[in-house]
Amino acid sequence: MTSRRLYELVLANGVSASPFVWRVRYALAHKELPFESVPIGFTDIPKVFGDRCKTVPVLAEGDAMVVDSWEIVNYLERAHPDRPALFSGPAEYAMVRLFDVCFFADIIRKFFSLYALDIHDSARPEDRTYFRESRERRFLKGTPLETYVAGREARLPAVREALTPLRLQLARGPFLGGATPNYADYIAFGLFQWVASVSTLPLLAKDDQQLLSWLDRMAGLYGGLGRDPRMKPLFEG
């Protein structure tokens, strides 16, 4: 059997914490490809990979090392045509990539505006300074994380409203992909897993039945792959 390792971003409590890692975990489960998880922290990445890559997920399989979640997905489809396909064909693939640039890119920014400090506080102690300095410099023009998230409760209604497209889609079927989950579900669910791994502010109202049912369905897939008692509740009360 080929050795297959997935390098994942880990927090102080041991939870996997990247929306990009979560989508790949689900992709591997979808394709029925078991893997060994290699949890590393933010500051381990250069130690482990040197200049070869700056982000996780990284998939190592036999002699192959694949960086970037879309590259990993493309590799998996190519290398394992005998396993369940992630995409029914090029049109579905193109549409999922379109969803990724339309929806995910917008929502990850909105979630970051609520949870940037929670991520910092949940990181391993030795990763916190790096996380703070790199994020404040790269994304926040030097604004401290504390200032950036201040007053976040007031922004919560607008973020919840931005999730309306998911609710509209889920009113038509149990998954974003329709009757069965597809990679769009894995992309979107990864965002919520990321929040649940760090959150100190419930993201959703407890009566958000459309989304909460879907989150529960998603967490239950592949033997409960998304369930982890160390995660925080995504809804109030």
Add this chain to the structure above:
Amino acid sequence: MTSRRLYELVLANGVSASPFVWRVRYALAHKELPFESVPIGFTDIPKVFGDRCKTVPVLAEGDAMVVDSWEIVNYLERAHPDRPALFSGPAEYAMVRLFDVCFFADIIRKFFSLYALDIHDSARPEDRTYFRESRERRFLKGTPLETYVAGREARLPAVREALTPLRLQLARGPFLGGATPNYADYIAFGLFQWVASVSTLPLLAKDDQQLLSWLDRMAGLYGGLGRDPRMKPLFEG
């Protein structure tokens, strides 16, 4: 041969002017189904249809009358399985509907904030009072169209920025659907045709090559279905 009529929204200059009609026009062309266009103005809808429907497009084919663009698309796929399919399967269909609620819903609001008064001014004279009163009451809480669009030039950069997901997708292939156009292309292109039918403010910068090339490719499909000399330029200069 079955008679097939598409009821379309028409402006004073005779141009078809609804983003929802345009997507259906392309769907009919994709399926190689010829149709007779029936141009009607805003205030003709109750005269023609009574209580049966309040919006166009409406497709009449034989004894069937189908209202709403998605209902029409579903009907066409069901009624004409011998013609080229609009969707490769249920997963692509689900993904295109997701694009419709994620992207289209947001962009149509942004475009309306730039062009609401242009639509009014382009409508047939007998439709203008109805358009103004219904839109100001329904969408603008009584704000006059003139006030609503005032200072629109300042909002143009943000609207252009909101089109970035299309550019990112088009960097990967000639159409949103990949190597060939799909219904996501028709949905998005319909928005631009709507703007081009009324615009007095160029939407795009002239160096927006990614989008301009795609618009040109889209307009040229099906014998130049999207080209109309009465339309306004979408870019500056």
